[in-house]
Each structure stands twice: as structure tokens, then as C-alpha cells.
Amino acid sequence: MDVYQGAVAALVPFFLAERAYGYAAASGIVLAASLVSSVAQPLFGALTDRWPMPWILPLSTVLAGAGVALSGLTGSYALTLAFVAVSGAGVAAYHPESARVARLAARGSHSAMGWFSVGGNLGFAAAPLLVAAVVAAGGLRLSPLLALPALAGAALCLPVLRRLREAAEGAGPAKAQDPGPAEDPDARAAPADDVRSFLRLSLAVVCRSIVFTGLSTFAALYVRQRVGGGTAAGTAALFVLYLGGAVGSVLGGSLAGRWDRVTVARRSYLLSVAAVAGLLLAPGPLVYPFVALASLGLYVPFSLQVTLGQDYLPSRVGTAGGVTLGLTVSIGGLASPLVGALADATSLRTALVPLVAMPALSWLAFRTLPEPAVPALGLPSPAPAGPFQEPPLGPELTRPR
Numbered sequence: 001m002d003v004y005q006g007a008v009a010a011l012v013p014f015f016l017a018e019r020a021y022g023y024a025a026a027s028g029i030v031l032a033a034s035l036v037s038s039v040a041q042p043l044f045g046a047l048t049d050r051w052p053m054p055w056i057l058p059l060s061t062v063l064a065g066a067g068v069a070l071s072g073l074t075g076s077y078a079l080t081l082a083f084v085a086v087s088g089a090g091v092a093a094y095h096p097e098s099a100r101v102a103r104l105a106a107r108g109s110h111s112a113m114g115w116f117s118v119g120g121n122l123g124f125a126a127a128p129l130l131v132a133a134v135v136a137a138g139g140l141r142l143s144p145l146l147a148l149p150a151l152a153g154a155a156l157c158l159p160v161l162r163r164l165r166e167a168a169e170g171a172g173p174a175k176a177q178d179p180g181p182a183e184d185p186d187a188r189a190a191p192a193d194d195v196r197s198f199l200r201l202s203l204a205v206v207c208r209s210i211v212f213t214g215l216s217t218f219a220a221l222y223v224r225q226r227v228g229g230g231t232a233a234g235t236a237a238l239f240v241l242y243l244g245g246a247v248g249s250v251l252g253g254s255l256a257g258r259w260d261r262v263t264v265a266r267r268s269y270l271l272s273v274a275a276v277a278g279l280l281l282a283p284g285p286l287v288y289p290f291v292a293l294a295s296l297g298l299y300v301p302f303s304l305q306v307t308l309g310q311d312y313l314p315s316r317v318g319t320a321g322g323v324t325l326g327l328t329v330s331i332g333g334l335a336s337p338l339v340g341a342l343a344d345a346t347s348l349r350t351a352l353v354p355l356v357a358m359p360a361l362s363w364l365a366f367r368t369l370p371e372p373a374v375p376a377l378g379l380p381s382p383a384p385a386g387p388f389q390e391p392p393l394g395p396e397l398t399r400p401r
Contacts, residue, residue: 006127027340033088040092048318058154064090065150072143209332244295265301272297272359
């Protein structure tokens with residue numbers, strides 16, 4: 001799925017080359033996908049809190065792929081915006097439900113959620129390579145080939161749906177034989193929501209999103225200017241940016257086992273400040289190590305922020321996932337046109353300078369955030385039982401530290 005979030009940014013240099021868009025117009029394409037995704041994800045999150053919807057996973061995957069695939073077929077700027085908006089809607093529908101299912105499968109493990117995030121990071125990393133392989137060879141007219149990963153991803157979702165259905169059907173009789181409320185894990189009181197901490201966490205994720213989306217949109221163009229290379233130099237920069245995210249997500253889960261999540265996130269954002277500044281100041285090929293460091297610093301907290309959000313809002317896990325994994329991540333695209341307009345008026349390097357402040361603001365937001373208590377993962381089971389309802393979790397499924 002996340003290959004299509006990365007693909008929109010990876011297509012920007014080709015839109016500039018074939019259609020002579022300015023920086024502001026090109027960043028507007030990223031904005032179209034981000035705006036739809038930002039608005040829709042909390043709505044889908046609220047729906048998944050009320051009704052489990054695993055069937056939406058393959059459907060949303062196909063929708064995201066179709067939008068990107070069609071964006072290269074029209075010379076109309078308005079239609080291009082419409083198609084990437086369709087892709088953004090698919091991304092919006094996918095993330096809250098996938099976070100809910102992943103949390104259920106991970107039993108609350110930070111490391112397991114880190115590996116879940118790795119899948120998305122690898123999708124981001126593959127996006128520039130996929131786009132370059134398809135579009136650089138034959139131009140934007142070959143963009144329909146970009147739909148193939150979506151079809152494969154949708155097919156891979158089908159066995160998951162079947163297992164969820166079988167598990168729900170198998171859990172029905174066991175639930176009926178439950179000895180009584182004294183033994184029912186659902187009868188335990190849920191921890192109270194900490195809305196204030198969740199809002200501060202969301203602000204930190206918004207700032208992270210602005211810097212990461214800005215780098216995703218313009219890093220390829222900026223590195224090409226710095227090293228004097230062609231399309232391959234920019235593609236390599238995006239690949240490093242996204243691949244570093246995969247490493248960072250796994251590292252974040254491991255570090256959270258040694259220190260608490262808030263401490264790990266806070267230190268990672270300090271690293272990000274130095275890395276983004278170095279990226280803008282480093283001469284020539286030295287820019288690539290700073291791209292990698294910036295990616296690590298921005299992605300170490302990524303999966304930790306998802307579980308923190310769910311722990312701050314334990315009664316609204318879907319909404320928390322929709323915001324931390326969706327809305328606040330996508331909302332960074334809203335700032336891209338501002339960066340693009342500043343780049344058109346001055347230079348791309350000048351326009352990227354304000355991004356240094358964003359991880360610093362995230363660090364400030366994390367400074368006094370509390371580490372939430374580690375709750376039991378006895379998620380309430382929706383009633384009555386439906387065909388896609390997950391089985392109730394027993395008291396032995398508690399969150400590992």
C-alpha cells in the first residue's frame with residue numbers, strides 16, 4: 001500500500017520534465033493526495049472503532065494503485081489532481097483498519113508493530129525504483145503498469161480475510177459457553193483516555209510529517225542540484241530516504257525495549273534536527289549520509305507513536321490509528337505547496353531551510369509527554385458477533401514490555 005504514497009512523490013520529477021510544471025504546481029499534486037487522505041482517515045478510524053472492516057483492505061489497495069496508475073495518462077492538471085486524490089482516498093481507507101488488525105496480531109508488542117511499519121517503509125523505498133523503472137523507460141504513458149503491485153497486494157489480503165472469518169466463526173460457540181462475567185476479560189475496566197497527551201503527540205507527528213513530506217517531495221530535485229547528476233541521482237536519494245525508514249522502524253522497536261517510547265522518540269528528533277541541517281549544508285555526495293541519518297531520526301519514533309496513540313486513547317484504537325498513522329502523517333502534504341512556492345520565489349535550498357525547525361518542534365512536544373501505563377490488551381469485542389468479528393482476546397494476552 002505505502003508504495004503508492006511514495007509513488008506520488010517519486011512521480012514529481014517526471015511531471016516537471018514532461019509537463020513543465022513549476023515547483024508549486026508539482027507540490028500541489030502531493031497536496032491533492034495528502035488532503036484527501038488527511039480528511040478521510042479519522043472518519044475511517046471512527047468506523048473501524050464501531051465495526052471491524054477487514055474487507056476494506058484489498059479494496060482500498062486497488063483504489064490507491066488505480067489512482068496513481070491513471071495520473072500519468074492525462075495532460076490535464078485537474079484530472080491529474082483528481083486521480084492522485086483517488087489514490088489518497090485508498091490510502092485513507094487502508095491505514096486505520098490495518099493498524100487495528102496489526103495491533104490484534106502483535107498482542108501490543110512494540111517490536112512487532114515496528115515490523116508492521118517496516119512493510120510500509122519498504123513500500124516507500126520501492127516506490128522511486130518502481131517509478132523510475134516504469135516511467136523513465138517509456139514516459140508517463142506507461143503509468144498503468146504501476147497498478148500491478150496493488151493487484152498483488154489485494155490478492156495477498158484475501159487469505160487474511162479468510163483466516164479472520166474462520167477465527168470469528170470458531171470463537172462463536174466458545175463465547176456462548178463463557179462461565180460468566182467474573183471470568184470475562186471484556187468485563188475489566190478499560191484505562192481512561194488521555195486526550196491532552198494524545199493531542200500533543202499528534203502535534204509532534206504533524207511536525208514530523210511536514211519535514212518528511214517536504215524531503216520526499218523535493219529531496220530528489222535538491223540532490224540532483226547538489227551532486228550535478230541526472231534522474232538516477234535523485235532516485236538514489238529517495239531510495240536512501242525510504243530505505244532508512246525501514247531500518248529506523250525496526251530499530252525503534254528494539255530501543256523501546258531498553259528505554260521507554262517517549263525517551264526514544266525525543267532523542268530521535270534531536271538527531272533529526274542535526275541530520276536535516278547537515279543535508280542542506282553538506283557538499284556534493286556527502287549529502288547521501290545525511291539523507292540516511294534524517295530518515296533514521298524521523299522513522300525511529302514512527303511505530304512507537306502509533307502504539308503511544310493507541311495507549312493514550314485505549315477506548316478508541318481505530319481513531320488513534322487513523323490519526324497517528326494516517327491524518328497527522330498525510331497532513332504534511334498541506335505544507336508542500338508553501339515549500340514549492342518559496343522555492344519558485346527564491347531557491348530550493350532556501351525553501352528547505354525551515355524544515356530544520358520541524359523535528360525541533362516535535363522534540364519540544366515530546367519533552368513533557370508521559371509514558372502511558374502498560375494496559376492489558378483485552379480489547380472489547382463488538383457485539384453481536386458478525387462474520388468479520390475477531391475472536392475475543394483472553395486474559396493471557398497481555399502487552400509485553
